[in-house]
Amino acid sequence: MTTIKDVAQHAKVSPATVSRYINNRGYVGTDTRQRIAKAIEELNYVPNEVARSLFQKKSKLIGLLLPDIANPFFPLLAQGVEDYFHQYGYHVILGNIQENPDKIAAYLKMFQQNFVAGILSAVPLNSDELNKATVIVDRTDCQSTYSISANNQQGAQLIVDAITETSYENIVIIAGPQDVVTANTRFHYVTRALANQGVNYQVLENTSYRFNNALTTADRLFTEFPQVDTVIAANDVQAIAIIQKAHQLKRRVPKDLQIIGYDDIPMSELTIPRLTTIQQPAFAMGWQAADMLYQLINEEELVDKHRLLDVKLITRDTLRK
Amino acid sequence: MTTIKDVAQHAKVSPATVSRYINNRGYVGTDTRQRIAKAIEELNYVPNEVARSLFQKKSKLIGLLLPDIANPFFPLLAQGVEDYFHQYGYHVILGNIQENPDKIAAYLKMFQQNFVAGILSAVPLNSDELNKATVIVDRTDCQSTYSISANNQQGAQLIVDAITETSYENIVIIAGPQDVVTANTRFHYVTRALANQGVNYQVLENTSYRFNNALTTADRLFTEFPQVDTVIAANDVQAIAIIQKAHQLKRRVPKDLQIIGYDDIPMSELTIPRLTTIQQPAFAMGWQAADMLYQLINEEELVDKHRLLDVKLITRDTLRK
DNA sequence: CTGAAAGCGCTAACAA
């Protein structure tokens, strides 16, 4: 391993000068510059990030907390984060929480131990553990910290508008997990908007966003609400599972049963029929959150503590005309 | 930030003793132990991983390279890796290559700069850059390094066996991207097995595993091979796109067109009809690779440089009886 | 414009 000392010797200067050169700080003579550049080149020197981090008490690492990486929404978000930070030489430590609260604390501790520059979390965090630059993405209760979210109220309204333009008799809303803020928000606004218009609905509670849960919930839907002709699903995976069950039960979609999803995961374009859904900009959310965090890290002026991203209705083929 | 020195003072011992205590190395008197424990507790001390890494020239970080995190196969693999390492206090730096070769070099350099303990890569790596413990997973050319892969030959055989049990006239094989080793291997063995049995087939080349590519390839399939009645898809996403296109063109699956996929991504259970496919144990591959890397890091005896995981046929509803 | 020196927090000889 070649160190800054080796480079210094090779270039016949002191380590301090090399350091200044590398970090573009302070004066370095033009000829010295060249000697150093040459030495670095020849010795194939790369600065030791760990030593740097130790001194600065700050690394070029970002902690990313995801509820469940197997949920197709989050890889997209992660991609946005990674893409953004890569251009600035920051890198991402991945924490997959998987509904295991112990892991949150473990990761937070580890982030601290490794001097991460900042934390990006799609998992709700208590605000008492915010000794670091932190941006909450997606699952925010909003006020406490910096955050990015998609506009769930708007999404709810879009759903209700889309549904009320159709004919419907028996609406069933699949409520997402209680402990997921976004699911609750959506549920709240959907029910409110529906009530405002005097529309009746029933509710099927769901406890998890996990994949295997989707099919059992789909089963429950048809046994508990045999009359259902309209489903407002908690997310796309859930909606897709219902489409399939409906098909098995010979209910035609959307003729006998219409469905609207949420997320617009890549798969929702490939179902039969293609899923009408609300698009959340997962990649953009990750990107925006990264951008916000980057500004936080560099102590730039932040115009807004919260950014709210628009969602939009993607009209495909699972709603009746 | 409380340091080991603070703890030492508080417990009236030297930093060295505290270090010995923390790392369970060398002798520490019973009463000293307790004083130290108490001090750590009271001061809420957590060891500084960066300082540790600097000294050891080795961190508790693992570099993970993925070709494309949006491809549903890889989040599962990543989950296996993360799950495994979390139990040993190692953590994962995520590198999403996204078909951008420059990123590979950038990440490799960065892994070195951060003293990662080891590298896990689902992206093929030149063996000249192996100054670190490295395990290649999935996309291996095999011989050079340590590796985990699913048995692509077995998968190919399973496909051919399944197909030849059905009735078929016009088989089209969708070849995966040329530069993906596993795709080539499968293609090689499928074509060979087919040829061995004197079965004819045609080939549709595909250049990418990306999502948006799947639909255009599905289009090409039906325009270039209007007679096709059997498709061997390169992966599940591709297969699902074809199922949808077939439906739009009023070709019944599997009656008019039968399809077999590859991967068994979670979605493949939710298609209509449900996709028959070859299951690759994505999570297990990640887990096993992590296990292998862990042994490599700890210089344990490795019985096998390569582990080959079985795949299996998941019979669902897209093949004719 | 450049160098010497000190120190980030930790661990491993080596002495005591």
Place this chain on the structure above:
DNA sequence: TTGTTAGCGCTTTCAG
């Protein structure tokens, strides 16, 4: 069983 010392590779005063 414990403490002293030195040093991992880097950066930053502060002198020159």
